Amino acid sequence: MNNDGFDGLENSPAGDAANVQNASSSFVWTSQTITLSVILFVAAGLLEVGxxxxxxxxxxxxxNWIYAxxxxIALIGYGFVPCLQPTSDFGRVYAVYGGFFIVLAFAWARQFDGYLPDLGDLIGAGIALSGVLVIMLWPR
Known part of the structure; x- marks a missing residue:
C-alpha cells in the first residue's frame, strides 16, 4: 500500500464496481434467501407504510404528536431494513421493494382505514408484484 492509502484497482471506485458486479453475478437464490428476502421486504414495508x-x-x-x-422512529427503522437483503444490488433491491410497498400500502389502508381496493387497485398491485418478482428472481 502506498502513502495515500490507495492500493491499486481493487480499492478504487472502479474496483468496487467490479467487485459488486462479480458478487452479484455469483449470487444464487435459494428457498432460504427468497424467504429471508420476502420477510425483509414485508418488514420494510410495514415500517415505511406504518x-x-x-x-x-x-x-x-x-x-397526538406521539403518533408522529x-x-x-418506524421510518428510521425502515431505512435500515433493506440493507439486510441477501443480495447486494442496491437499485434492484429498492426497485423490487416498490412492488411489495404497493401491496402493503393497500393492505394497511384496508386494515386501518377501512379502504376497499377496487378491481383496478388489485389488478395493478398484482401486476406490480408479479413484475418485481420477475426482476428479483430472474436468473443472472
Missing part, C-alpha cells in the same frame, strides 16, 4: 400512516394521522387527522414520533 410510519408514514402514523405521521399522516398527526398531520392530517390531528392525532412513533412514525418517525
Amino acid at each position: 410510519g408514514g400512516w402514523l405521521v399522516w394521522q398527526t398531520v392530517r387527522e390531528n392525532k 414520533g412513533t412514525g418517525i
